[in-house]
Amino acid sequence: xxxxxxxxxxxxxxxxxxxxxxxxxxxxxxxxxxxxxxxxxxxxxxxxxxxxxxxxxxxxxxxxxxxxxxxxxxxxxxxxxxxxxxxxxxxxxxxxxxxxxxxxxxxxxxxxxxxxxxxxxxxxxxxxxxxxxxxxxxxxxxxxxxxxxxxxxxxxxxxxxxxxxxxxxxxxxxxxxxxxxxxxxxxxxxxxxxxxxxxxxxxxxxxxxxxxxxxxxxxxxxxxxxxxxxxxxxxxxxxxxxxxxxxxxxxxxxxxxxxxxxxxxxxxxxxxxxxxxxxxxxxxxxxxxxxxxxxxxxxxxxxxxxxxxxxxxxxxx
Amino acid sequence: xxxxxxxxxxxxxxxxxxxxxxxxxxxxxxxxxxxxxxxxxxxxxxxxxxxxxxxxxxxxxxxxxxxxxxxxxxxxxxxxxxxxxxxxxxxxxxxxxxxxxxxxxxxxxxxxxxxxxxxxxxxxxxxxxxxxxxxxxxxxxxxxxxxxxxxxxxxxxxxxxxxxxxxxxxxxxxxxxxxxxxxxxxxxxxxxxxxxxxxxxxxxxxxxxxxxxxxxxxxxxxxxxxxxxxxxxxxxxxxxxxxxxxxxxxxxxxxxxxxxxxxxxxxxxxxxxxxxxxxxxxxxxxxxxxxxxxxxxxxxxxxxxxxxxxxxxxxxxxxxxxxxxx
Numbered sequence: 001x002x003x004x005x006x007x008x009x010x011x012x013x014x015x016x017x018x019x020x021x022x023x024x025x026x027x028x029x030x031x032x033x034x035x036x037x038x039x040x041x042x043x044x045x046x047x048x049x050x051x052x053x054x055x056x057x058x059x060x061x062x063x064x065x066x067x068x069x070x071x072x073x074x075x076x077x078x079x080x081x082x083x084x085x086x087x088x089x090x091x092x093x094x095x096x097x098x099x100x101x102x103x104x105x106x107x108x109x110x111x112x113x114x115x116x117x118x119x120x121x122x123x124x125x126x127x128x129x130x131x132x133x134x135x136x137x138x139x140x141x142x143x144x145x146x147x148x149x150x151x152x153x154x155x156x157x158x159x160x161x162x163x164x165x166x167x168x169x170x171x172x173x174x175x176x177x178x179x180x181x182x183x184x185x186x187x188x189x190x191x192x193x194x195x196x197x198x199x200x201x202x203x204x205x206x207x208x209x210x211x212x213x214x215x216x217x218x219x220x221x222x223x224x225x226x227x228x229x230x231x232x233x234x235x236x237x238x239x240x241x242x243x244x245x246x247x248x249x250x251x252x253x254x255x256x257x258x259x260x261x262x263x264x265x266x267x268x269x270x271x272x273x274x275x276x277x278x279x280x281x282x283x284x285x286x287x288x289x290x291x292x293x294x295x296x297x298x299x300x301x302x303x304x305x306x307x308x309x310x311x312x313x314x315x316x317x
Numbered sequence: 318x319x320x321x322x323x324x325x326x327x328x329x330x331x332x333x334x335x336x337x338x339x340x341x342x343x344x345x346x347x348x349x350x351x352x353x354x355x356x357x358x359x360x361x362x363x364x365x366x367x368x369x370x371x372x373x374x375x376x377x378x379x380x381x382x383x384x385x386x387x388x389x390x391x392x393x394x395x396x397x398x399x400x401x402x403x404x405x406x407x408x409x410x411x412x413x414x415x416x417x418x419x420x421x422x423x424x425x426x427x428x429x430x431x432x433x434x435x436x437x438x439x440x441x442x443x444x445x446x447x448x449x450x451x452x453x454x455x456x457x458x459x460x461x462x463x464x465x466x467x468x469x470x471x472x473x474x475x476x477x478x479x480x481x482x483x484x485x486x487x488x489x490x491x492x493x494x495x496x497x498x499x500x501x502x503x504x505x506x507x508x509x510x511x512x513x514x515x516x517x518x519x520x521x522x523x524x525x526x527x528x529x530x531x532x533x534x535x536x537x538x539x540x541x542x543x544x545x546x547x548x549x550x551x552x553x554x555x556x557x558x559x560x561x562x563x564x565x566x567x568x569x570x571x572x573x574x575x576x577x578x579x580x581x582x583x584x585x586x587x588x589x590x591x592x593x594x595x596x597x598x599x600x601x602x603x604x605x606x607x608x609x610x611x612x613x614x615x616x617x618x619x620x621x622x623x624x625x626x627x628x629x630x631x632x633x634x635x636x637x638x639x640x641x642x643x
Contacts, residue, residue: 147332150617155576162598162606163343249459256461257583257595276465276584279473280480287469291462299457 029311039303046297050106057099058085062265067094073278076285089285091274097285100271101293107267108294111181112248116240118186119247123193124236128224130194131201142198145191153188157250160184161259174265181260185247192239200232234312241305245298252294268294325625329618336614340607341384344394345377393608398600403608407590412492413483414589417581418574420496420505421513426567429517433524434556437532448521455518460577464511464584471507479504481586512581516570523566527559568624572617 030036049056059066071094075081082089088097130138148156161184165172172180204210205228213223254260255269256276263270268290275287359367368374372383387393393403436445455463472480484500486493495501531537532555540550579591586592590609597605 143331147335150332150572150621151613152573152576155579155613158579158595158598159606159610162601166601166603167346245457252459253461253580256459257580258599259595272462272465279465279469284469287465291465295458295462298459299453302453302457 026311030307033307035303036307039300039307042296042300043304046105046300047109049102050109053099053102053106057096057102059096059099061095061100061103064264069094073283073286075283079285088289089283091271091286092278092283097271097289100266101268101290104266104268104271104290105293105297107178107261107265108248108251108269108297111178111185111251111267112244114182115185115189115247115251116244118182119189119243120193120236120240122186123190124197124229126190127194127197128201128229131198132205132220132224132228134202138198141194145194148188148191153246154250154253156188157184157254158257158259160187161254165259174262177261178265181251181254184254185250188250189243189247192243193236196235196239197232200235201228204228204231238305238309238312241301241308245301245305248294248301249298268297321629322626325622329622332618333614336611337385337388338381340610340614341381343610344384344603344607345373345380388608388611393611394604396597396605397602398596398605403604406593406605407608407612408491409493410588410590410593412494413587414575414578414582414591416495417505417508417512417587417589418571418578420509421574421578422516422567422571424509425513425516425520426563428513429520430524430556430563432517433521434528434551436521437525437528438551440529452518452521455514460511460515460580461584463514464507464581467507467511468584478507480507483588508581508585508587511584512574512578515577516567516574519570520563520567523563524556524559527562528555531555531558565624565628568620568627572613572620575616576613 030040054060061067071083071086071090072092074083074086074090076089076097077084077087079089086096086098088101090096091100126141130141161180164180164183168176168180201224209227210223213227218227251260251267252269252272255267256273258273261267261270263274266274271290272287272294275283275285275290278284278286372380375383391404393407395401396403396406399406432448432451436448439445468480471478479500482504483495484502484504485498486495486501487497488494495505537550537555540554545554575591578587578589579595581587582589582591583595590612593605594609596602597609
């Protein structure tokens with residue numbers, strides 16, 4: 001044996017992901033903030049009930065065969081005239097509000113997550129390319145981003161939604177509409193990711209590890225994805241969390257305006273749109289409960305996003 | 318400085334050109350204009366004739382140039398649903414939207430600045446905490462929910478305010494205004510509060526942060542040392558120096574206010590451009606969608622350019638740095 005000590009590979013000493021998570025500053029700051037813990041609990045609860053919607057709801061609100069017009073506009077259980085099993089009452093089609101909210105929540109969350117995933121992928125990809133290659137590619141991508149940033153996302157989403165529907169025709173099945181929503185939300189939110197990633201990449205690409213990776217002849221794609229990307233993910237995570245709330249609001253708004261999910265397969269926004277018609281006839285529960293669900297969900301995710309932004313920002317520690 | 322403004326103006330033109338291209342593409346390719354204009358009984362030969370008379374056979378560049386030339390004269394074609402010139406529809410609807418956006422912005426500025434200053438000066442008071450909570454709600458609650466909540470409170474339960482429309486309007490030339498009648502003003506309250514709430518929270522947060530920053534600076538300490546009255550220091554010295562970014566943001570946000578008016582107008586059935594646009598999207602009325610995009614693009618670009626120019630006038634540092642080669 002030579003007397004040069006063999007270095008033990010780093011990975012052998014690294015504790016498991018769980019142990020690292022519980023030991024981190026992030027976890028410590030999470031434990032300090034009661035509001036954040038409540039927000040996280042609520043968010044998890046919403047995710048859970050959305051996933052378990054099929055088990056928890058007394059009724060499948062998307063199945064017209066299960067709806068009885070006799071049961072329409074029943075008030076919540078605790079009001080006079082309330083009937084079991086309709087805990088939160090029913091709408092004008094005899095749809096159980098609790099079931100409709102659970103299923104609607106699921107649709108809102110699915111559209112939100114897919115929209116964020118789509119815009120993040122697009123934005124990160126374009127940001128990496130723009131930052132890494134620079135030059136004309138960078139100029140073109142960033143000019144497009146500038147133009148898009150002049151307009152609010154909701155307007156762009158509405159426009160894309162309208163144009164896609166005018167191309168595909170107006171009679172679409174609910175799943176296609178869901179796809180169109182994801183597409184229009186994704187296309188309206190990519191700019192922020194692209195700008196952030198581009199900025200970080202321009203800093204990262206001058207560092208030694210990138211030079212080293214280039215020197216051993218790795219292709220640009222591998223350097224970008226395997227080496228640069230992990231180092232710029234922190235801010236992206238913050239944007240993604242806040243954008244999840246924004247995407248959910250955007251979907252709800254589009255559905256409320258009548259350009260989103262149809263009444264046969266309603267999201268929270270569609271339910272609010274339906275309920276809005278019954279505000280003056282006294283059936284407040286048709287709009288109130290979906291509204292409360294949407295507001296609480298968005299508030300909880302926003303609080304989580306705010307906390308994450310502060311916790312990951314070293315200047316604020 | 319003029320070089321900077323010139324560059325900005327050229328950029329603005331490029332953006333407008335891009336917006337024009339997009340709205341032309343929508344106009345031309347999303348759905349067949351001829352199909353929208355004729356009935357099912359029109360023969361192919363007649364369709365071809367209409368197609369030729371509309372100039373849809375010309376090269377794309379020529380069609381685009383013609384479209385832009387038309388747009389420059391506010392000729393955006395005929396609406397599919399209303400069978401009326403789009404320009405006419407927009408002209409009728411524009412006063413409603415602009416009045417709503419203007420009042421909402423003024424409300425947001427006044428209350429946002431007041432609340433921001435207060436919560437910066439009395440950071441730990443209960444009222445400041447309440448303002449913070451309101452701002453969190455303003456950010457989290459979707460606009461349409463706020464509108465519905467207000468309608469439920471003030472129209473359904475209390476019956477104080479009308480829940481839809483503009484009320485009575487007075488005519489000033491072609492401009493219709495709701496600002497001169499009692500019912501017009503009453504109708505304006507809820508929509509403008511709904512629309513302004515988000516901007517108000519934004520301005521409040523900004524003023525608070527800027528004030529806290531400014532209050533720490535040396536010239537404020539010096540002003541205190543000179544024995545100036547607190548009121549003079551807070552409002553004459555501190556607030557004045559926070560106003561440049563506030564006015565910039567408020568100016569830039571004016572565009573978003575007009576865009577967000579789409580939602581508010583739908584909730585309150587406010588007969589403005591936004592409601593027209595939403596109906597156009599639902600009915601795939603492409604000429605209106607394209608025209609609205611162009612119009613909003615023009616408004617946005619103009620505001621951005623104006624803010625840029627104002628900036629160079631207000632902030633001398635920006636002026637001098639422009640002469641330095643980048």
